[in-house]
Amino acid sequence: MNFMRIVVFIRFGDVRNVNWVGGEPTPNLPFILEVLNHTKALLPQVWNSNMYMTHEVVSLLEGIADVYLADFKWGPGECSKKLSRVHNYWDIVTRNHLLANHHAEIVLRHLVMPGHTECCSRPILEWVAKNLDCEKILVNIMNQYRPEYKAFTIPEIARRITDSEYVSVVSLARNLGLQLT
Numbered sequence: 785m786n787f788m789r790i791v792v793f794i795r796f797g798d799v800r801n802v803n804w805v806g807g808e809p810t811p812n813l814p815f816i817l818e819v820l821n822h823t824k825a826l827l828p829q830v831w832n833s834n835m836y837m838t839h840e841v842v843s844l845l846e847g848i849a850d851v852y853l854a855d856f857k858w859g860p861g862e863c864s865k866k867l868s869r870v871h872n873y874w875d876i877v878t879r880n881h882l883l884a885n886h887h888a889e890i891v892l893r894h895l896v897m898p899g900h901t902e903c904c905s906r907p908i909l910e911w912v913a914k915n916l917d918c919e920k921i922l923v924n925i926m927n928q929y930r931p932e933y934k935a936f937t938i939p940e941i942a943r944r945i946t947d948s949e950y951v952s953v954v955s956l957a958r959n960l961g962l963q964l965t
Contacts, residue, residue: 801828803853810837813844820848831888835880836870842883852890854881856912857897859904867897867941878911885916891965895926896953898945905953913960924965925954 804816809832820829831849835856856877858864864873884890892912896905912923927950929941936942957964 801830803830805832835877842880846887849888852884854890855893856908857895859907861903890921893924896945898943899940901949909957922965923962
């Protein structure tokens with residue numbers, strides 16, 4: 785059974801936004817659109833996503849999602865296929881970030897992976913700086929990767945990131961002129 789969480793941020797008794805999460809909210813899109821169809825409150829909608837979704841989903845979200853809380857984890861090489869068993873990751877996620885950037889703001893989350901600063905972090909941040917409207921994007925460089933479950937059996941990701949890996953990615957983002965959270 786797929787459970788959907790709706791997170792509503794409340795501050796001083798006022799509802800500030802609706803944050804659609806669930807792991808990945810995309811499988812629940814028909815339900816979400818139905819809920820919004822019956823909602824009278826005009827609240828900002830936050831789409832909390834790994835951004836690995838179809839073109840049709842992003843098209844449906846135009847005019848719905850005000851902010852994407854968007855993950856961008858793997859670079860253009862084989863890392864996504866090898867380590868996450870995800871095919872065509874770069875092509876799909878870059879396309880979706882471009883589409884989302886046309887109609888919404890983005891808080892882009894990049895999880896720094898151990899040993900992947902050059903093959904993943906650098907190309908991602910360079911691509912963002914070159915291809916997206918960085919006035920509408922905040923970048924969150926995340927250092928909280930920790931190996932869990934089967935990650936311990938894969939030597940290249942069986943450790944936490946080092947301070948120098950994190951600092952190098954943050955420095956790169958700053959040098960590219962990206963707005964950091």
